[in-house]
Amino acid sequence: MMSQFLQWFFRSRTTGEITIAQAPNLVLWVVIVAGALRWVWPSPGTVASALDIVFRGGLVVWALDEIFRGVNPWRRCLGAGVLIYELATML
Known part of the structure; x- marks a missing residue:
C-alpha cells in the first residue's frame, strides 16, 4: 500500500520515471545567479535590493510553475511549500 502511494507520488506523469529532482529551468537559474550575486554583494543598497527582488520574485514564479x-505530486508539493515559505517571509 505504501509502495503504491510512493510510486504515485514520485512517478513522472510525462515520462513514467521516478522524478525527485530535475535540472534547473531558466527561472531557477536566474534565482541561483541572483542568490549567488547577493551572497557576493552583501552590502545594503540599490543593487542588493534589486537582487533580493529578483531572487524572491523568481522563487515565487518557479513555485507557481511547479504547482501548475x-x-x-511531489514536485507540486515542493512548489507549494516554497510558495508558502516565500509568502510567509514576505509578510
Missing part, C-alpha cells in the same frame, strides 16, 4: 505544471 509539476511532473508529479
Whole structure:
C-alpha cells in the first residue's frame, strides 16, 4: 500500500520515471545567479535590493510553475511549500 502511494507520488506523469529532482529551468537559474550575486554583494543598497527582488520574485514564479505544471505530486508539493515559505517571509 505504501509502495503504491510512493510510486504515485514520485512517478513522472510525462515520462513514467521516478522524478525527485530535475535540472534547473531558466527561472531557477536566474534565482541561483541572483542568490549567488547577493551572497557576493552583501552590502545594503540599490543593487542588493534589486537582487533580493529578483531572487524572491523568481522563487515565487518557479513555485507557481511547479504547482501548475509539476511532473508529479511531489514536485507540486515542493512548489507549494516554497510558495508558502516565500509568502510567509514576505509578510
